[in-house]
Amino acid sequence: MKNSSKIITSLCILLLASCQPQARFFEDAICIQNISTVDPNNGLEENQTVVIKDGKIYKIADTATLLLSGENNIIDGTGKYLIPGLWDAHVHFAYIEELAPLMFDMFLSNGITSVRDTGGKVDFVKDWKDNAIARRTAAPRVMMAGPLLDGEPNVYDGSDASHPELSVGLGSVDDVTNQVNRLVGKDVDLLKAYEMLTPEQFRKVNELAKANGLKVTGHVPLSMDVISAANAGLNSMEHLRNLELSCVANSDELLAERQKMLAEGSNMAGGELRTSIHRAQRENALKNYDETKADEVLQVLKDRDVWQVPTLALNTFLSNKYFADPEYQKSYSQLPDSIAQHWKNRSIILKDYPMSEAFQAQVDFNLKMVKKVYEKGIPLMAGTDTPIAYLTPGLSLHIELEALVDAGIPPLEVLKAATYNPAKYFNMQHELGSIKENMYADLVILNANPLDDIQNTKLIATVIKEGQVYVSEDMKADLKIFRD
Ligand SMILES: [Zn+2]
Known part of the structure; x- marks a missing residue:
């Protein structure tokens, strides 16, 4: 009796392990993890992970279902909002x-x-x-x-x-x-x-x-x-x-x-x-x-x-x-x-x-x-x-x-x-x-929800143009950092 319950327990652990998604690595990509997306047609979606690769949105999934391995290039989107x-x-x-x-x-x-x-x-x-x-x-x-x-x-x-x-x-x-x-x-x-x-x-x-x-x-x-x-x-x-x-x-x-x-x-x-x-x-x-x-x-x-x-x-x-x-x-x-x-x-x-x-x-x-x-x-x-x-x-x-x-x-x-x-x-x-897969990765990360107050579109943390990331600290130097 004892043995069979052990076997059942082990089986359950195995089963659970196989249900856990594998941590993934996206080469040459940027992963915005755990962000709220605001799509102009579909509205707000919380806890999303958005993978950007080759200048486009490569993948979007619930953060809980898309585990990222540690070697990914990750932007923490917690508490932030992503708009096109x-x-x-x-x-x-x-x-x-x-x-x-x-x-x-x-x-x-x-x-x-x-x-x-x-x-x-x-x-x-x-x-x-x-x-x-x-x-x-x-x-x-x-x-x-x-x-x-x-x-x-x-x-x-x-x-x-x-x-x-x-x-x-x-x-x-x-x-x-x-x-x-x-x-x-x-x-x-x-x-x-x-x-x-x-x-x-x-x-x-x-x-x-x-x-x-x-x-x-x-x-x-x-x-x-x-x-x-x-x-x-x-x-x-x-x-x-x-x-x-x-x-x-x-x-x-x-x-x-x-x-x-x-x-x-x-x-x-x-x-x-x-x-x-x-x-x-x-x-x-x-x-x-x-x-x-x-x-x-x-x-x-x-x-x-x-x-x-x-x-x-x-x-x-x-x-x-x-x-x-x-x-x-x-x-x-x-x-x-x-x-x-x-x-x-x-x-x-x-x-x-x-x-x-x-x-x-x-x-x-x-x-x-x-x-x-x-x-x-x-x-x-x-x-x-x-x-x-x-x-x-x-x-x-x-x-x-x-x-x-x-x-x-x-x-x-x-x-x-x-x-x-x-x-x-x-x-x-x-x-x-x-904000959909295969779209150009022209994106803006905001520090607050623009649907609560449209003035929040000014609270820009990051701008992404076709996959190139610019963070706000870079932009403060009289806004001229993009020049060659
Ligand atoms: Zn005019």
Whole structure:
């Protein structure tokens, strides 16, 4: 009897031992052990082990089922949160050319592993894109539009510091064809249509984009309304630009008036003409906002799958006054001295800038529409317009995420707007933007849960770009450690 119970005990021990998973060794890999993952589609998953190998996520498993042997390269993820690398879906490398060489580091150190450049001289931006491809583990992925495709007169014509030469002024439909063909030859990733295009030119941009497999983003041209722009094939809108002009009962009247102003102002500078039209119409349109018309417009945007990049921090600039916060102003020390000084001076002046009724109406409209866009199920992307409006490259994305949450969008959806959605926009969702096996290992480790408070996206412990690990201590040396 005694013997048989001994045998049973030994069998049980053997059985238990065979159930225990074997400790594994992953060669040339990094293992993040016992971390909470926050996937933009699947949400929070606790106690995960994520193995990174050859620049990709090689394996994800419950920490309890994936025992790691001591010789692995292990990052302890206990108490930390893993999110996909972030996107800033609206940046301009060419807006302040002097700043461009610093932007890679400023993005990466803030967890931004991909950016979408929405306008600038094509050769200038392409140089930075090529540079990023050449050292892909030390730079964010750059997707680029090339110049703003504008009509005549064009807005960003290089006439002054606030209108650098970001656009090309196109006089005819043939000019559009020639310019788009040139950009296709430069391997642009999307096209950006701008406000002074004629409807014929705008339709041509969309037609050529589709023929070349490119997306079209833009500002709705002043010569059109939102519904006709969406019907022409526009894939995404920046800043909700000119949306208010279509959300009124008399939108057709306003459109006819704009077309007249455009014809009469053809000798003005582009920036001046655009401002005069906005002045003539925007305030009145906001006062006469019509909910039924707005819902009709949003339904078309939904049906036509026109995504929105609301740049909410920028659009509510004079009410949220992010630049007035001394903590925020610390980020100016990362800029070249002359720029930092200028931004600081402007921040002090604007801090006390009075909020007019007209500005308040714009802010209210933006906040309301962002919420409606979300509720309608129209995909959002988080973008900032950095370095416009003293939006420091990198940090400004976190300000945008906060603004989106404050507007009433749940944190997980906001995270999706800065990760999965931009990847999907470029049809890269099978390799980027989620925490799944075989995805690029573009990841950020946070010290606190971003779903509890979106500001926790700023508490960055580690940034990983295609498998290359950067820990926060390395990034503190004025954020320039990534440079060769
Ligand atoms: Zn922009």
